[in-house]
């Protein structure tokens with residue numbers, strides 16, 4: 001039996017597993033998800049997906065760096081923490097963990113609202129949506145969350161509801177490599193987990209910066225594909241946070257997480 005537990009996730013992170021994620025295992029996601037471009041309004045959420053997520057996640061606000069944000073996550077009290085992975089009916093739920101990189105970024109945005117106030121912000125690889133929600137809470141004028149897993153968009157809807165945050169746009173297209181848009185700020189939490197992704201992100205982010213002067217902030221606890229990538233020589237450390245005990249225990253040895261400003 002494969003456990004979905006933290007240690008398993010941490011073990012996977014840093015390997016090229018994301019490139020091999022199979023598509024929907026036993027049903028077409030498009031039949032469940034009305035559109036890949038949705039305002040995060042709970043009323044648009046397919047009732048079947050809502051029920052599944054409500055039954056298989058737990059609301060939590062402790063053990064991470066942003067206790068002021070409530071999140072539905074996969075915890076040891078959830079069935080799929082220990083259940084056979086094959087029974088999970090969607091893509092592997094990487095969104096269901098609040099990763100150290102995202103935690104640091106969200107903490108930074110909440111503590112430094114001037115970074116996002118009146119800004120058009122993209123959270124790329126938004127996962128559970130915590131960093132996008134932090135940007136909204138801190139006064140961003142426009143926030144778009146982007147994750148290639150549409151179920152992350154559904155989780156984001158529920159998490160917006162939990163935090164009484166007004167609906168904002170979720171996009172599930174792969175934006176990396178696409179024509180760049182005029183973002184004031186792009187935030188990325190724990191997105192440098194494979195060499196290929198790091199290379200693609202590096203080029204695309206550079207284009208965003210050169211075309212529109214976009215500011216890019218990256219949250220990362222020191223993962224191999226981030227620290228060893230050439231992008232690292234063009235980063236400026238903004239801040240570092242000690243990880244809470246629970247996140248440390250379950251993050252494969254990481255004790256802190258950092259926010260970096262990419263300035264090529």
Ligand SMILES: C[S@@+](CC[C@H](N)C(=O)[O-])C[C@H]1O[C@@H](n2cnc3c(N)ncnc32)[C@H](O)[C@@H]1O
Nearest residue numbers: 094095098099102125126127147148149189190
């Ligand atoms: C390690 S998780 C980080 C989630 C969140 N940023 C955090 O820090 O908690 C990576 C997320 O990126 C998403 N992802 C993977 N490739 C992507 C891509 N090309 N574009 C957008 N999202 C992607 C995954 O579905 C997953 O939710």
